[in-house]
Amino acid sequence: MRELDSAELLKNGISFVAVSEPLDSNQLFEEEKIYLGRSSEKRCQDFATGRWCARQALQFIGVDPVAIPMGKQREPVWPPGLVGSISHTKNYYCAGVSKTKKALGVDAERFSGELDEQLIKAVCSNAEYEIILSCPSEVAKYAPHVIFSAKEAYQKAIFPFIKKILNFDAVEIKIDWQNGSFDVKPSESVNVDIQLNGQFWIRQDIVLTMVWGESHHQHASTTSGKNTKS
Numbered sequence: 012m013r014e015l016d017s018a019e020l021l022k023n024g025i026s027f028v029a030v031s032e033p034l035d036s037n038q039l040f041e042e043e044k045i046y047l048g049r050s051s052e053k054r055c056q057d058f059a060t061g062r063w064c065a066r067q068a069l070q071f072i073g074v075d076p077v078a079i080p081m082g083k084q085r086e087p088v089w090p091p092g093l094v095g096s097i098s099h100t101k102n103y104y105c106a107g108v109s110k111t112k113k114a115l116g117v118d119a120e121r122f123s124g125e126l127d128e129q130l131i132k133a134v135c136s137n138a139e140y141e142i143i144l145s146c147p148s149e150v151a152k153y154a155p156h157v158i159f160s161a162k163e164a165y166q167k168a169i170f171p172f173i174k175k176i177l178n179f180d181a182v183e184i185k186i187d188w189q190n191g192s193f194d195v196k197p198s199e200s201v202n203v204d205i206q207l208n209g210q211f212w213i214r215q216d217i218v219l220t221m222v223w224g225e226s227h228h229q230h231a232s233t234t235s236g237k238n239t240k241s
Contacts, residue, residue: 013191015212015219024111025223026068029119031102034060040078057104061097062087065106068095072110086170096167103217114205114224116168118160122216126155134159134179147188153213158184160220161193161209168222172203184209195222 020027033056036044043062047055065087066076079097080088089095095108096117107117132140135158143154150157161184166177181201185194193209205224212219 013210013212015214020107021071025107025109025115025221026071027105027107027117027221028064028067028071029103029105029219030060030064031104032060033057033102033104034063038063042078042080046081057099060104061099061106064104065095065097065108068106068108069093072108074108074110084170084174084176086167094171096164098167100217105219107221109223112223112225114168114171114207114222116164116166116170116222118163118167118220120156120160120163120218122153122156122218125152126159131155134162136180136183139184142184142186146186150188150213153218154186156218157186157193157211157213157220160218161186161195161211161222164209164220164222165195165197165207168207168224169197169201169203169205172205173201177201186211193220 017027036047036055036059038059039062047058062079065079069076077090082088087095087097093108093110094112094115095106096115097106098117098119100119100121103119103121105117105119107115109115135143139158146154162179162182165182181198183196185196187193191211193211195207195209197203207222207224209220209222
């Protein structure tokens with residue numbers, strides 16, 4: 012498995028920032044605070060820290076700090092010409108943004124114990140369940156979380172195109188444990204013409220997944236001659 016390398020991601024057109032300490036809502040733009048209402052302190056911190064990470068990531072690609080509104084289904088709304096994604100779990104907050112990708116989804120999950128068997132089977136297809144059973148022993152306890160998180164990242168990546176929440180069976184994940192990558196195979200019901208790539212990282216009980224996409228034309232022009240994967 013690869014180590015998370017933000018500099019390598021940036022070379023690939025993705026700016027990524029993560030922090031482990033929450034920030035308060037003073038970090039927010041005034042027009043962002045309206046989305047919090049009477050939210051709990053934790054919700055305010057999660058919201059503020061995620062958007063702080065997003066603004067830091069934007070600066071790495073030359074975009075001045077801007078408000079990031081919330082859409083009708085609570086999704087972040089990015090400035091024109093940009094794609095991005097925000098995620099948080101216990102004591103971990105992150106965001107990724109890009110000017111060059113067509114889609115981007117990021118998801119973070121903290122491992123806090125093995126998932127219930129019934130939940131695993133609700134999330135995973137039969138093929139994915141076999142992947143869990145056959146994964147290397149050193150990542151076995153994280154395997155269900157990787158598949159769950161990969162599907163969440165996929166949902167975030169394609170949401171701007173479909174504007175709806177998908178069931179878990181709308182996509183199948185095939186994991187390459189050695190390279191820390193995964194293939195994303197949408198069902199026929201998902202009609203989005205994007206070449207999708209997936210990467211995952213596991214560190215200090217944090218499972219982080221990222222799905223990014225580009226048009227088939229872009230993918231063909233950048234991978235010609237190679238055996239080649241939000």
